[in-house]
Amino acid sequence: NAGVTQTPKFQVLKTGQSMTLQCAQDMNHNSMYWYRQDPGMGLRLIYYSASEGTTDKGEVPNGYNVSRLNKREFSLRLESAAPSQTSVYFCASSVSGTSGGPYNEQFFGPGTRLTVL
Amino acid sequence: TQLLEQSPQFLSIQEGENLTVYCNSSSVFSSLQWYRQEPGEGPVLLVTVVTGGEVKKLKRLTFQFGDARKDSSLHITAAQPGDTGLYLCAGVRFGKIIFGKGTRLHILP
Numbered sequence: 719n720a721g722v723t724q725t726p727k728f729q730v731l732k733t734g735q736s737m738t739l740q741c742a743q744d745m746n747h748n749s750m751y752w753y754r755q756d757p758g759m760g761l762r763l764i765y766y767s768a769s770e771g772t773t774d775k776g777e778v779p780n781g782y783n784v785s786r787l788n789k790r791e792f793s794l795r796l797e798s799a800a801p802s803q804t805s806v807y808f809c810a811s812s813v814s815g816t817s818g819g820p821y822n823e824q825f826f827g828p829g830t831r832l833t834v835l
Numbered sequence: 836t837q838l839l840e841q842s843p844q845f846l847s848i849q850e851g852e853n854l855t856v857y858c859n860s861s862s863v864f865s866s867l868q869w870y871r872q873e874p875g876e877g878p879v880l881l882v883t884v885v886t887g888g889e890v891k892k893l894k895r896l897t898f899q900f901g902d903a904r905k906d907s908s909l910h911i912t913a914a915q916p917g918d919t920g921l922y923l924c925a926g927v928r929f930g931k932i933i934f935g936k937g938t939r940l941h942i943l944p
Contacts, residue, residue, distance in 0.1 A: 722877075760936035761878070761923065808877050822927045823868060826877030 720744055722827035724809050730833045731799045739794040739830050741809030749812045750792035751776075751824065752784060754805040761808070767792055768814075799834045806831050838862055839926055839935035847941040851913055856938040858907045858924035865927050867900055867907045872921040872937075914942045 725740045743750065752764040753776075763776030767786040781803060783795045792811075796803060810824040840859045848854055858867070866885045870878035882891050884900035884907060891898045895918075897910040911918055923937045 758936065761934040763932075810877070822866070822930075822932050823880050823883055824870075824878070824925070824932065826879070828877050829875075 722809055722811055722825055724807075724827035724830050726830060727828065728831050730835065731796075732835050733800060735799050736795065736797050737799065738796075739807055739809075739832075740791070741793065741827060742791045743809075743811040743825070744790065745811060745825065746789070747811035747825070748789070748814050750786065751810040751812075752782070752792070752794045753808045753810065754778065754803075755808060755829075756805050764794065764807075799832075801834045804832060804834045838928075838933050839924060841922075841924060841935040841938050843938060844936070845939045845941075847943065848914060849943050850915055853910070853912050854914055854940070855908055855910045856922055856940070858909075858926075858935055860905050860926060862926070862928060863904050865904070867904075867927070868925045868932075869898055869907070869909055870923040870925065872923060873919075878921075878923055911940075914940075916942045916944050918942050 722743045748769045751766040753761045754764055755761050762778050764778055764782050765773055765776055765784040767773045770789045773784050773786055785793045807830045809827045812822050812824050838860055842857050866883055868883045869881045871881055872878040882898045884898055887902045887904045889900045895912045899908050919942050921937045921939050924935045926933050
């Protein structure tokens with residue numbers, strides 16, 4: 719089992735360029751998430767998908783779009799990158815996002831380090 | 836508003852010492868998780884606590900959930916260099932998960 723995989727690992731963009739971050743999980747999880755991690759800010763939720771076919775905004779959704787392509791894959795798109803989007807992006811998955819107890823336990827990918835010049 | 840406050844933000848101690856890090860909130864959580872993140876990697880789940888007052892042990896790490904389910908602590912006994920990393924707590928509230936900003940721990944050999 720590969721767990722959660724993310725591509726690319728590193729990316730440098732110029733302001734205004736677009737790109738898509740890819741994420742896939744092989745654990746048959748229902749819920750998937752996109753976070754950004756910035757120094758001093760912790761992990762902040764961008765978007766999540768509680769189940770296949772649904773997506774919802776998190777704490778910091780502006781400037782991003784997502785697609786839950788199927789149960790395995792959840793992509794994050796930056797339509798017009800800005801320097802404020804320089805960050806480390808993590809994808810995560812969990813069995814379910816709507817219950818307490820063990821179901822929200824997050825399994826994270828290795829991250830994508832994005833720099834916007 | 837930061838719902839989960841972690842303290843201290845940074846901690847550097849000698850190998851063999853004991854330490855405690857805290858995760859505090861004024862809100863009640865249905866469960867609380869602790870993760871460790873090493874440089875260049877994603878966070879990895881260490882433990883989930885669900886019941887108020889619950890104590891879980893993972894080798895030299897002891898996790899406690901407060902009686903009122905508003906706070907948690909992580910105690911490490913005889914810290915080792917391999918314990919170095921960023922420790923994140925995360926509370927589950929109304930089906931959603933909220934992360935604290937983390938405690939960066941450095942164990943000196």
